[in-house]
Amino acid sequence: MRFLSAAAALSIHLSLFVGAVAARSWADKSGEYELEADLVAFDDETVILRRADKELAALAIAQLSDADREFLNSPEAKDAKAKTFAAPQEWTLRDGQKLTGEIVDFADRDLVIDRRRGRIFVNDRLMNNLPEFYRNLIPQIVAHEKRLPQTSGRALRRWLIDQGDQPHVFHVQGVVIEDDKGDEFAVPFFLFSEADLKLLQPGWDEWLAAHSKKNYEEEEDQGFLLRSLAAARQQDQELQREIALMQLTMQSIQAGVTSLWEVTLYPAAGQGGPPLWVVVTGRDSNQATIAAMEKNPGYVAGPVRRISRRAR
Known part of the structure; x- marks a missing residue:
């Protein structure tokens, strides 16, 4: 990777x-x-x-x-x-419910829910065969997306009956949780x-x-x-x-002349992205800050600290 x-x-x-x-x-x-x-x-x-x-x-x-x-x-x-x-790993949901499982990735995927022959399917899997934690989450996902007043399994079934026998697609953006059997499930951020x-x-x-x-x-x-x-x-x-x-961009250090500095940079207003820690050489903190900002336009300077280099 x-x-x-x-x-x-x-x-x-x-x-x-x-x-x-x-x-x-x-x-x-x-x-x-x-x-x-x-x-x-x-x-x-x-x-x-x-x-x-x-x-x-x-x-x-x-x-x-x-x-x-x-x-x-x-x-x-x-x-x-x-x-x-x-x-x-144990995670806490907004309603206080505890969720156990390993978070393995981000999720940007569809959740397809439909009712066939009186039974509810989730991505072509019978809902009753899903782990209990995910069976409890499905009604909450539907209630959130459709602004339903109740989040129970009974309320989900009634809503599906009212909508007729057709699939309903819900786009989930959140994380992927893997259970103890190795199965993966997408859990939206809002939960x-x-x-x-x-x-x-x-x-x-x-x-x-x-x-x-x-x-x-x-x-x-x-x-x-x-x-x-x-x-x-x-x-x-x-x-x-x-x-x-953290960017290790320093040049060779001149003994007694330059030092290593760690310059923290933050995205400027309206700019996305994470903060940066840029390690550069410089005669002083001002020179180090200027060098770091020249390499990273769109950022503003934060704290600067002098750091020790490897002993020779």
């Missing part, structure tokens, strides 16, 4: 430990940048690390040192990844609690744009990010999500 477009790394704010491997030093290929962090997860091209400041950083594996890339092939690394995704929605919805616009353009690599990138966040959420029920793309 290709790493997130035009980005060398990604940072996700967390407030609790989620890694399974003790902290180790990770270095980039240039030898200029080093990160002390715990391993959380990785796929073919991206590794997610927990930094000492309790934030998750996702780095392109291609930018890591040879030693770090070799470590990712070790049993210890694979065990850490497995533990991250092994914990059961989730505000707290869970705040965690799950960022990244949706980027995923949908990639999905619409059939940019499957970027779509997979966003899906991996969502899965990783969802798994990390189970380690901390008070998780606050804020995503920033």
